[in-house]
Amino acid sequence: MAETTTPTAVPTGALPLPLPALGMLSDDQRRGSRCAWCSTPLTAETAVDAGERDTDDGGRIFPRGCRRCAGRAAYRLLFQHAPQCDRCRTDASCPVAVAAQRLMRGGR
Secondary structure, X not given: OOOOOOOOOOXXXXXXXXXXXXXXXXXXXXXXXXXXXXXOEOOOOOOEXXXXXXXXXXXXXXXXXXXXXXXHHXXXXXXXXXXXXXXXXXXXXXXXXXHHHHHHHHOO
């Protein structure tokens, strides 16, 4: 009997959403109080975690985005990820693709 597997959920903040150049981000965008893409002010209810990142100077940033911008970034991520992912080519349960699609739907 074939074993079935359930895709492991990927938390939104674990997705490596493509960001603008880190040098272009303001301090507020780096710490997540403003959208990393459009600079809209964010609250806990409106923010989408874009993934903690290391900086060239050894620091850490915590960028977040509004739902619309995070959805667009998830689309770009999926466009880059899917052609190189064996799992995306063989079935629809790739956890990265599933998480990216959820973000895309949330950004509408």
